[in-house]
Amino acid sequence: MLQISNRGQQMPPSPIRKLVPYAEAAKKKGIKVFHLNIGQPDIETPPSILDAVRKADIPVLEYSHSAGNESYRRKLVHYYKSVGIDVAYDQILITTGGSEAIMFGFFACLNPGDEVVIPEPYYANYNGFAVQAGVTVVPITSRIENGFALPPIADFEKVITPRTKAIVICSPNNPTGYLYSRQEMEDLKTICIKYNLFLFSDEAYREFSYTGEAVSAMHLDGMDENVIVMDTISKRYSACGARLGAFVTKNKAVYDTAMKFAQARLSPPGLAQIMGEAAVDLPASYFDKPKAEYLERRNLLVSRLNAMPGVFCPNPGGAFYAMAKLPIDDSDAFCQWLLESFSYEGKTVMLAPATGFYGTPGLGKDEVRLAYVLNVQDLGEAMDCLEKALEQYPGRTEIVQTEKVMSTVQ
């Protein structure tokens, strides 16, 4: 009998996609499902960047340089400068989505058995990349009560061992929407310098910061050897399907090593690089409209959630996600029930159970992630559904769970 590999067995299935069959069944019954479960924005992809592909003269669609077209990398230098990041074109390696940038970082910097510390809840696919690289994720818990702020330095120090090689952060954060402050970024620097750790910084949501500018790991002085930025155009230009990202570091040994992995897979996608290059030419004002749109949605979502009895949703500083604490017994059961057994005026809502975003078993059972990737009208109707659902859900808990809830009850 042929066996699949151990890592293949350990590889987690997508926690976000496991409810898909229930959503499909609901749709077959004629129920409209509002998808707040995935980070697929409905924002239009800028037509000009698709036009750049349409107009390109391509007699032969050749391999690009393994690090990506030099013309694109040189343009990205200007983009990064515009967000206060000073890098050279040969410190940028174009990747197949942010996913590949994360993998290059794990493979180039970490040995099997090494540990990476990640504040939880975190982007669930970090688990998959860790299994692929044979690396152990060590979660430290950030808490909904304080909006998922960075855990104190002491919490990091409790889990750091000689096997710890890196910290992974994402700010603005998926799934919490939390935006690390300058002080929190400085705290991360303190830990990385003290313990000689890489800082892998996933900055996919940089432009969508509502409570101040996002502080990049590249803004930290004296961290040139430690920092690797994992970037992507997926969310920035609503171009998730392009599969175009970047691995950015001033650490030459790390760059050169990642380059060997890049050479093995030959090159990043060619048509997407034309899009990426055109995107750098978009005016700075391009972001005003999607950012205003997301902000309006966030405000609606957060106010609606907090108005529901027993619900607490901290106001996220960026990205397009919010985490909410609900008066429920089990978020997996609740999200499945929403699709399987509930509808309101022929509609229901699909959410992501927060359990998939925690590394510590048992956490997130009364939390869900909501991606505000639908227009305000749909988002409002989705909130109507959720409100009704919480009234009807058989597994509703009546325990008062947070200070906010207490004050609402008073």
Place this chain on the structure above:
Amino acid sequence: MLQISNRGQQMPPSPIRKLVPYAEAAKKKGIKVFHLNIGQPDIETPPSILDAVRKADIPVLEYSHSAGNESYRRKLVHYYKSVGIDVAYDQILITTGGSEAIMFGFFACLNPGDEVVIPEPYYANYNGFAVQAGVTVVPITSRIENGFALPPIADFEKVITPRTKAIVICSPNNPTGYLYSRQEMEDLKTICIKYNLFLFSDEAYREFSYTGEAVSAMHLDGMDENVIVMDTISKRYSACGARLGAFVTKNKAVYDTAMKFAQARLSPPGLAQIMGEAAVDLPASYFDKPKAEYLERRNLLVSRLNAMPGVFCPNPGGAFYAMAKLPIDDSDAFCQWLLESFSYEGKTVMLAPATGFYGTPGLGKDEVRLAYVLNVQDLGEAMDCLEKALEQYPGRTEIVQTEKVMSTVQ
């Protein structure tokens, strides 16, 4: 001091690209360099498949299904049927180039420390994927004297251990151009069944078979559990830069496992999938022209090479590569010398030293790989250069090395 990983250190740099700085220096001196060193065809990408992208209405370039768009996979069922392969759409997983298909196979089926047997010379990047997966490549030598035919079953049996989990083949072959016969494919089946091995079959060059139809691993009866086909549109439609491939297997456990790796990286490139889908609609006659073109080039290349004193080039049955044995001391030194110290009428030729394609140290020192990816005119001039170069090369050997050479000498 922050350290890169062990596998990062072990990761081989591209053997094909290491001569690039010498080529660049030659060009700076005004020398025209004929590139026979890389498998980047000059054949036009079919305009209709690029037009499909131009005409596509894409308001939002969304993530596709992690296995690729269902519409594309359903179309590929017909493509595979046309080459005698009977698979269902849910046995096809769309990948980012053939590279990712190979990686999914290694990660899904092999544990660190496992061994894969590969007839050498072989595609050099298999080494990189093996390092990435922590897998050991065990080469068995196929020989230029018999045109790189499959080594006898006994040679496989000599190296098979309890750690051996798979055989990797590529037919038509890169770098040798050799096309495995039906009997050779049956021999591989015999070994895989006897020793319970996966058969990873890289079929990138399927359409470019000149001495008969390529036998797919999927044509072998009773091998449904063993076979994984790694495929790509790169060479088939001269669309290397699209980065679109496929992982095809009837082994459900392997497919489901690869799917988990696919979910972690979200989706394959979106615009490329539009190209891939349009490519299935090309008439079967599409291949006539590029195939005839490659055949003409092959005939020119092989006859020119074999007419050079001391040179032996077996006639390849497929793909667009040929391996030649040259009267030289060291193929790495020779290929560098061609770029650094030689020119003929202001021109020179860039070749790939065969050493990079052998797993056994020391082999390939008097062999080079030539990719016939230039038109007949350029190819002829490149052969003129090589002929002159062999006359002048200081490291020329005078030893008669093969039967063919002997018969030429007589």
